[in-house]
Amino acid sequence: MRLEQIDIKVGERLSQADFKEVFDQGVTGKGIEIRYDEKGQKYIWLFAKEEGRYNDDLGTEQFRFTGEDPQGHGVEDPKEENQELKRGNEALRNAIDTPVPIFLFYQSVAREGWEYRGMVEVISFEYKSDNGRYIYEFLLEPVEGDSEIPSPLQVDNSEQSTDTKEPPQTQSTVSRIVRNTALVKELKGQYEYTCQVCGDQRRRNNGEPYAEGHHIRPLGKPHNGADKKSNILVLCPNHHADFDFGRIRIDPQTFKINHAYESKVDGTELRRKKEHDIDERCVRYHNEGIVQF
């Protein structure tokens, strides 16, 4: 099964057998499930429960989703365990900068199966204290255009010729997100997975190079940055954090780096490939709205 071929409608209720039919894979019961399609494209299923603290308003507004607890229970009260930035939590955090398709399902206590609620994107996250322990809380938002309410435009179209029929909503939304992921991947390749700030290259446990994509002007509300190469930087995890926390300022003209506390990179120039144009306006937005020193 290829991700772009998936066609489910918001409101559709899926049983375990339906999951296998639509996605080729079944549900294991975790709240955050990381999946790959036959071409290796990553995607995520999120399961929100009707009861308990997941009782969010899963409407068209932003909502909060609590991360997953560490595995290997056995402690008396698992609630005392701090959540970790691993597995599902790490996948959601990474999706802020490198979006992957995220399918939201809603499990009601009264009825069997899981109801598909549309695709969502991760806007931001917080690591916060909750009843004596730390949890991850993700701010999610429905992906624009993946709503169950047809727009007036779509209604108009239906009255005209159906020769050039648009692909179903899920398919076009998935395609858009997959395209954006490809963009970040391509840029990482151009930099050979080296950080544009320090030039370092990290490696995964399998030896493959690792880098992170950062949107200079963040995606989603309230920033509404664009998903284009000129708004993306390739960074190591440390300098990615520095950008997120506003510890790095970039001169939009000279691309000189001004770091709040790291003298090793302070005053050096941001590494840029000839074919990678960086949008000056995005850099200004970062300096004015995100930098905090």
Ligand SMILES: [Zn+2]
């Ligand atoms: Zn770096």
